[in-house]
Amino acid sequence: MECEICGKAISDHPKRVKIDGSIMAVCDECAKFGRIQKEPPKPKFRKQNNKNKNTNKRQNRRNDEPQEELIENYNDIVRRKREAKNWTREQLGQKLNEKVSVINRIESGKMVPDTKLIKKLEKTLDIELLETYNTDDLKQYVGTSGSGVKLGSIVKIKRK
Ligand SMILES: [Zn+2]
Numbered sequence: 561m562e563c564e565i566c567g568k569a570i571s572d573h574p575k576r577v578k579i580d581g582s583i584m585a586v587c588d589e590c591a592k593f594g595r596i597q598k599e600p601p602k603p604k605f606r607k608q609n610n611k612n613k614n615t616n617k618r619q620n621r622r623n624d625e626p627q628e629e630l631i632e633n634y635n636d637i638v639r640r641k642r643e644a645k646n647w648t649r650e651q652l653g654q655k656l657n658e659k660v661s662v663i664n665r666i667e668s669g670k671m672v673p674d675t676k677l678i679k680k681l682e683k684t685l686d687i688e689l690l691e692t693y694n695t696d697d698l699k700q701y702v703g704t705s706g707s708g709v710k711l712g713s714i715v716k717i718k719r720k
Pocket residue numbers: 563564565566567568586587588589590591
């Protein structure tokens with residue numbers, strides 16, 4: 561192998577340098593004239609990937625998992641609605657296929673019903689016990705309406 565600049569014989573590993581925009585295999589001495597080419601920095605690339613992954617994760621959580629929470633006074637709602645229907649705790653228990661002790665504890669607020677039981681309560685009593693939190697969506701709406709004005713003025717500027 562010969563140096564592409566001076567023609568001197570190079571033993572094993574020629575230096576790869578960039579000279580005037582082209583990459584050349586050269587000897588040690590000629591390497592001084594150009595910039596030594598290196599492999600693209602891999603750690604940096606990997607870091608960027610992780611960053612993208614995190615972003616996606618955050619977006620997925622925001623879009624796919626709306627936060628549903630049991631309302632604070634669920635026990636009052638259950639009790640009032642049951643009384644409005646003139647059902648005893650025993651009757652409600654039978655309809656839900658739950659023990660009376662479960663109804664007692666739910667109505668006294670000592671027991672937080674699980675999702676399955678919440679759904680049964682909602683259906684049987686015709687009530688809503690879950691609140692959906694969408695604070696992120698709210699922020700997005702505000703952002704959209706705010707930038708709408710700006711977008712309009714950009715279009716106007718471009719038309720000039
Ligand atoms: Zn050379």
